[in-house]
Amino acid sequence: MKKRHLKAVFAMFLLASGVLAGCNSQKTETTEKKEETAVEDRKEEQAEQEEAEHEEINYGEAFKEAVTELEKAKEGQDVDFDKVIHIYETKLQALVQKRDAEFEETIDQHITTALNAGKDGSMGKMVVKQIFDKLMQKVFYTTIKHEFAEIEENWGNKEVVKEEIEEAKEFYAILQSTVEKRDAAYGTSLVDTINGAFSEIESAVEKDDALAFALGKQVVDKTLMKTFYLATGALPHGYATKTAAEAKENAEEAKVEQAEGWAFYQSIYPYMKKHAAEEADYILNQFDLQTDVKTLDPAAINKAFIRGLAKVALHEYEESEENWGQDKSVITALEGALFIDMIGNDIKTLLGEQAFATLNDQAQKYLEAAKAKNKEEAEKLLEQIEATVNTVIEKAK
Numbered sequence: 001m002k003k004r005h006l007k008a009v010f011a012m013f014l015l016a017s018g019v020l021a022g023c024n025s026q027k028t029e030t031t032e033k034k035e036e037t038a039v040e041d042r043k044e045e046q047a048e049q050e051e052a053e054h055e056e057i058n059y060g061e062a063f064k065e066a067v068t069e070l071e072k073a074k075e076g077q078d079v080d081f082d083k084v085i086h087i088y089e090t091k092l093q094a095l096v097q098k099r100d101a102e103f104e105e106t107i108d109q110h111i112t113t114a115l116n117a118g119k120d121g122s123m124g125k126m127v128v129k130q131i132f133d134k135l136m137q138k139v140f141y142t143t144i145k146h147e148f149a150e151i152e153e154n155w156g157n158k159e160v161v162k163e164e165i166e167e168a169k170e171f172y173a174i175l176q177s178t179v180e181k182r183d184a185a186y187g188t189s190l191v192d193t194i195n196g197a198f199s200e201i202e203s204a205v206e207k208d209d210a211l212a213f214a215l216g217k218q219v220v221d222k223t224l225m226k227t228f229y230l231a232t233g234a235l236p237h238g239y240a241t242k243t244a245a246e247a248k249e250n251a252e253e254a255k256v257e258q259a260e261g262w263a264f265y266q267s268i269y270p271y272m273k274k275h276a277a278e279e280a281d282y283i284l285n286q287f288d289l290q291t292d293v294k295t296l297d298p299a300a301i302n303k304a305f306i307r308g309l310a311k312v313a314l315h316e317y318e319e320s321e322e323n324w325g326q327d328k329s330v331i332t333a334l335e336g337a338l339f340i341d342m343i344g345n346d347i348k349t350l351l352g353e354q355a356f357a358t359l360n361d362q363a364q365k366y367l368e369a370a371k372a373k374n375k376e377e378a379e380k381l382l383e384q385i386e387a388t389v390n391t392v393i394e395k396a397k
Contacts, residue, residue, distance in 0.1 A: 059140070060174045062091035067133050070118075073125030081119035084132075088115060092136065099142045103270070107135050124252065127259040127289070134263030137178060140171045141224055141267050147171070148217045151205075155213075161205050168220075169198060175224065182230040185237040186345070193223050211327050215334050222338035228267045229342055231260075233283060233298075233305040235349075239264065240286070240298040247293040254293040262287035272308045275315040279308030306346045306396035310389050313339035317366075317382060325373055333370040337363035340389070350395040351388070359388045 066087045072079050088111065096108045111132055118128035147168035154160040172194065179190045197219035204212035232238050239261030246254035265287050272280040282304045286296055316336035323329040340347070340363050347356045362381050369378035 057091050057095075059092065059095065059171070062087055063136055063140075063174060066092070066136075067129070070125070070129035070132060073129060079118065079125050081115060085115050085119070088112075088132075092139075095143065096136075096139050099139050099146065102146060103142055105142075105270075107139055107266075111135055124255065126256045130256055130259040131263050134260060135266060137175055138263070138267045140174045141228075143171045144168045144224070145221060148221070151213065151217075152210075155210055156208075158205060165198070165201060165205065172198075172220070172224075175227075178231070179224070179227050182227050186230055186234070188230070190223050190227055194220055197223070211330060214327065214331050218331060218334050218338060222335065222342065225268055225271070226338075226342045228264050229305060229309070231264045232268070232287070233261075233265075233301045234345070235298065235302050238298070238302070240296060240301040243293055244296045244298045247296065251293055254296075255289065258287060258291075258293050258296065259289060262289060272312060276308035276311040279304040279311070283308070302346070303396040306343050306350070307393050309339050309343050310393045310396070314386060314389055317385065320366075320370060321382065324370075324375060324378075330367070330370045333367045336385075337367055340385075343392075346396070347392055350392055355388065359385065362388075 066084045069080055069084050069087075093108060093112075096111065100106060100108050114123060114128045114131040117123035118125055147164045150164045151161050151168075154164065176191065179194065182188060183190050197216045200216035200219070201213055204210070204216060230238065233240050235241060239257050243254050243257040243261060246257050262284075265283060269280055269284055272283075283301055285291060286301050313336045316332045316339060319332040320329045320336060323332065337360075340359060344356060344360070347359065351359075362385050366378055366381040366385060369375075369381060
């Protein structure tokens with residue numbers, strides 16, 4: 001949102017007061033203040049210029065243009081890497097660097113290295129395309145998270161908050177085709193879930209309901225995480241399975257599939273690493289481009305995902321218990337339920353449909369108990385949830 005030139009107005013006031021006062025000491029002091037405020041004005045003008053440039057960039061169009069050029073490699077055509085690098089450096093890189101700084105990532109380094117490797121021929125063109133494509137999708141995903149954080153910081157200022165929601169929706173629009181592909185492959189309704197969550201978020205803002213916003217935000221976030229899981233390690237349509245199948249026929253093409261899996265996995269890895277480091281690192285190593293595609297084990301990757309995401313769910317429930325009676329208890333209760341849902345099909349395979357239906361029902365009832373601050377009911381449900389989730393972890397070994 002555009003800032004008013006309050007500092008400039010303040011500077012003019014200081015200057016005027018200095019001129020009106022006749023003594024040399026006041027003139028010296030005024031000169032110093034004038035210089036200080038001039039520096040501040042330049043900084044503010046620069047910030048506003050950067051903000052204007054940010055608003056003028058259509059990230060979706062820039063991303064699409066770059067991917068379209070890289071996609072030429074699929075048909076055996078020459079790729080103009082100078083063009084792609086120019087698009088990246090002038091339109092996308094600043095956004096990537098901001099998210100790198102915010103989330104302590106090195107995505108810019110990965111993308112820059114890949115594009116230069118594509119240009120000099122040291123990396124396959126389609127591998128470069130997948131790395132660029134999927135890592136940029138991670139940046140758009142973390143930018144949605146950034147916009148949600150901005151909403152929380154500016155809560156109470158509806159005008160600002162509504163602008164941030166629109167920006168979040170614009171970045172989601174870039175990712176929607178990825179979500180649609182998973183819906184088509186698995187028969188899920190992730191797009192509807194995310195659209196519904198955004199509607200809940202908008203309603204929460206109108207009602208000044210911060211908790212409802214926080215819950216809607218989690219649904220968007222974790223549904224996108226589920227999308228990335230379905231794209232990477234889920235059976236039978238994840239890139240782990242695709243890579244292993246392709247490796248039997250064409251190792252070069254399998255490397256492209258492996259790159260897709262690796263790049264998509266970057267959106268999940270940091271979260272899983274915090275609470276299931278062993279599983280997180282195993283998956284990362286399997287998708288690593290230095291790993292022989294013929295050794296990729298999709299069943300083992302899938303089980304590592306199940307164990308890892310189940311451990312994350314248990315952590316969320318621990319957080320809920322520790323923060324009982326506060327909004328955070330309700331929020332983490334929902335997160336626990338969403339991580340269970342993330343591996344829902346896997347739980348059905350391991351324990352049966354009825355067992356999953358019971359677990360899902362318990363997770364929903366626990367969320368309601370957390371909202372109602374019914375501790376006795378919550379403790380009983382949590383004991384049952386934790387027992388089942390621990391059984392899932394054991395079965396997935």
